[in-house]
Amino acid sequence: MSVRALVVDDSPTMRGLVTAMLRRDPEIEVVGTASEPLKARALMRELDPDVVTLDVEMPGMDGLDFLDRIMRLRPTPVVMVSSFTTSGAAATVRALELGAVDCFAKPSGGLRTLLETCADELIAKVKGAAGCRGRLARVTPAAAPPVGFEWNGRMIAIGASTGGVEALTALLSTFPVNCPPTLVVQHMPANFTRMFATRLSMRVRPKVVEAEDGMPIRQGTVYIAPGGVGHLTVSGRQQPVCRIADDAPLSGHRPSVDMLFHSLARHDPARVAGIILTGMGQDGAAGLVAMRRAGMPTIGQDEATSLIYGMPRAALECGALGTVLPLDAIASHVLELCRC
Structure with a gap:
């Protein structure tokens, strides 16, 4: 069955380019295009795109604002198309918070370059988003942070991809200000992770930063792996620090969840817990096996709460999971593992 896509962009050039990229896959049908939200809304009612x-x-x-209305009135999988600019990154992260399934960052270069190098990425995101139809719902935290939390020295490592911005926001919203050190790999384009960390820091109690090489890992801080520049790993057993490994992408990802989990599997078992959240593919499975x-x-x-x-x-x-929980139960469970 084909995926029916609607392309919305004010630029005729970009509408044509996105359409051309999607039409490279015979399983995607571009059923319409629109230059502005009002026309797009009418076409959504008429064409009912996937x-x-x-x-x-x-x-x-x-x-x-248009996306917010879509998610409230006619929930439909949306893939945001954004530039690498600061304003583009900020708007894209906000869109993911509002319920957009995924984002596609427009790289620089000529049209032929875009067609040849980026079409597969956009196609994969659109086809993945289509599989979310009927599963879209605003995610909200279910519990208040624990009172009188005392840390036992255990770190938390989290991997997430598609749907992860909402899931991470909900999960971390229930963490106390003195939470265990928490390391996060969320698949996002370069430049977007810093904006994600900034916005997340305003919405949760712990401090949230984009990880840097050599940064000490401390209680009360959440470390977001920087997108595109390297893999977040951890070194040092007694006084752990962040390392950004300048290695090639692993299974198509940089940063890779597997790289983080494998680096932690070498630490004291009593000092680490691993979590895998919603996302396409299998990044993190092998590393989580090593941790277990x-x-x-x-x-x-x-499955019920994963986008x-x-x-x-x-x-x-592959036998990597010791526990399977709905999203709203994960925070309380892992914090209990990290409590004295």
Whole structure:
């Protein structure tokens, strides 16, 4: 069955380019295009697309307001198309918080370059988003942070991809200000992770930073792996620090969840817990197996609360998970593992 896509962008050039990229896959049908939200809304009612690609920056129009209305009134999988600019990154992260399934960052270069190098990425994101239809719902935290939390020295490592921005925001919203040190790999383009860390820091109690090489890992801080520049790993057993490994992408990802989990599997089993959240693919499964074999607790988000049950399913099927929980139960469980 083909995926029916609606392309929304104020630029005729970008509408044509996105359409051309999607039409390279015979399983995707571009059923319509629109230059502004009002026309897009009418076409959504008329055509009932499986996926909408939406330009995050439309001069004179509020694409985020349009997205908010889509998610409240007619929940439809949306892939945001954004530039690498600071304003583009900020708007894209906000869009993911509002419920957009994924984002596609427009790289620089000529049209031929874009067609040849980026079409496969956009196609994969659109087809993945189509699989989320009927599963879209605003994620909200279910519990208050624990009172009188005392840390026992255990770190937390989390891997997430598609749907992870909402899931991480909900999970970390229940962490106390003095939470265990928490390391996060969320698949996002370069430049976007710093904006994600900044926005997340305003919404949760702990401090949230984009990890840097050599940064000490301390209680009360959440470390977000920087997108595109390297892999977040951890070194040092007594006084652990962040390391950004300048290695090639692993399974198509940089940063890779597997790289983080494998680096932690070499630590004291009593000092690490691993979590895998919603996302496409199987990044993190192999690393989580290593952690579990080392005696560390491992937790996976369940299918019912995952926007895309890819990464957690892969971890479950290879025996990496010690516990499977709905999203709203993960925080209390892992914090109990980290409490004195």
